[in-house]
Amino acid sequence: xxxxxxxxxxxxxxxxxxxxxxxxxxxxxxxxxxxxxxxxxxxxxxxxxxxxxxxxxxxxxxxxxxxxxxxxxxxxxxx
Numbered sequence: 483x484x485x486x487x488x489x490x491x492x493x494x495x496x497x498x499x500x501x502x503x504x505x506x507x508x509x510x511x512x513x514x515x516x517x518x519x520x521x522x523x524x525x526x527x528x529x530x531x532x533x534x535x536x537x538x539x540x541x542x543x544x545x546x547x548x549x550x551x552x553x554x555x556x557x558x559x560x561x
Contacts, residue, residue, distance in 0.1 A: 525531035 522531065
């Protein structure tokens with residue numbers, strides 16, 4: 483027969499998990515966050531960020547469309 487296995491101490495399990503989490507944070511997450519910050523800052527300095535914001539901004543809603551939405555909402559409320 484095999485010897486009975488003892489349960490690991492909770493602090494050892496915590497420390498091992500913390501080491502794995504730190505390793506993941508420093509080797510995977512942190513470089514990506516730093517690179518994203520650098521790209522955003524470079525786009526901001528060159529003015530490209532503002533241009534992209536203008537290109538991909540939602541269209542302005544004109545008064546006719548706003549009025550249509552109001553009538554559609556009122557019709558929906560009466561159902």
